[in-house]
Amino acid sequence: MTSADLPALDAHAHIAPDVTRDQITALGDAVVFAMTRSLHEASQVKNRRDHSLIWGLGIHPAVATARAAWDPERFKDLLRSFALVGEIGLDRRGGDWARQCSIFQEILTIVRSEPVLVSIHSSGATTEVVQYLHDAKTGGAILHWFNGDDTDVKRAIDADAYFSVNAAMSEDQIRRLPRDRVLCETDFPARKVRSRRPADTGRIELLLSQAWGTSPQEVRAATWWNLRTLSERSGAIERLPEPVADTLLYL
Template structure:
C-alpha cells in the first residue's frame, strides 16, 4: 500500500497563492496551516485535489491574536476539516492570558464541532494540556511536541496525537510510551525540515517514515501504512470526511480496506 498511497504531511506552511498544480506536483497529501483568520479566509476560497487548508490563529502572531473574532472563526471552521495553527507559545509577545483566552474559545468550538486540530505548544506544554483537558476537545495533534515524559503520558491519556517532523527524534516519543497509532508525519515547512539532507519541500516525509521505523523497529512501508490507517481512523472518529477532497477520501478508503 505504501506504493499506492502518497506521503502524508499533517502540518506545513504554504503561501495561499501557490497554484494547485504546483501542490499536486509534490506527490503528497498536505495539510496546510495558516496563521491568521485573514489568510484562512483566502485559503478557504480554494478547491484543491490533494491539499487541505486549515483555519488558524497562531499564538506567536500578535496581530492574529489581537484581531481574533470567535464568530468569524466559527464561520470558517464550518468549511474545513482542519484547524491549524492554534495553541500557546511561552515565548510569544502576546500575553499568555490572551493566548489562553483565544485558545480556549477555539477548542470550545472544536468540542462542539470536532475537527482535526494541529496544536502549537512551544514553551507552554503544561498550559496547553490544561486547555485541552478543560475543553474536552478531540482530534488534537500536538505539533512538534517537546513535553516531558510525564506530560507526554498525560497527553496520551487526553487522547492526543503527535506529529513528527525531520527535526525531531521519535525515539523520545517511543520511550515515553507513545504508540505508533498516535503518530502522524509533518514537515512544518519551512521550519521543521531545515536540517538534514532531505528535500526542503512540503510533503517530503520519507525521512520521517524512516526515523519512525527505526524508533519502533518496523519496516518503512509499514510505517506509512500505519500513518494512513491512523488518519482514516481519526477522520472517522471525528466524522469530517465530508469536508475533505474526494481524491483524499478515496485514498482514505483504500487505507481502510488494506486492513480487511
C-alpha cells in the same frame, strides 16, 4: 491501493495562500495539511478546493497581528468551510500569554463539537496545552512537534490526542510516542527540519522505521491508518477532500 502505493502524508506544513496550480501539481499525489496563521490568511483560502491540500483555519499563538484580529464570530463563520483547524495553540515566548490562553481556550470550546481535525502548537507550553485539552474535551487534536515529558504524553493520550512528528525531533522524543498515535509532518518551511518541500517526509519515516523496527513503507501505512482512526472518531472524514477520504476508506 496497497501500502506500497500510499502517497506521502504531511500533517503540518505552511503553504502560501496564493499557491499556484503548478506548485500543487509538483507535490504529486502527496497529501499535505496546510496551516494558516491568521483569520485573514484563512479567508483567502476558504474557497479553494485543492484535492491534495487540507487547508487549516488558524490563529498562530506567536503572531501578534493574528491575535489582535481574533474575532470568534468570524472564526465560527469560516469554520464551516474547513475540515482542519490549525495552527492554534500556545507559545511560551510568543508574547501576551494571557491573550494567547484566552484565544486558545475559546477556540477549543468552539471546535469541541465540530467534525474537524485540530493541529496544535505547544512550544515551551506542553503541560498547559494538555491541561486545556483536558478541560475542553476537544476531539481530533494533533499535537505538532510535541516535546512534552512522559507525564505530558500520558495526559495527552488520556485527552485522546495524536502527535505529528518531524525529523528535527530527538530520537528519545520520537520513541516516547505510541505508534498508533503518530503522524508525520515537515513543518515546511522550518529550516531545522530540513525538508526541501512540503510532503518531504522521507527522513522522518526513516527515523520512525528505526525506532519501531519496521520498514518505512510500514511506517507510512501506519500513519495513514492513524489518520483514518482519528478522522472517523472526530467525524472530520465527512469534510475531507473526497480523494483523501477515499484513500482512507480503501486502506
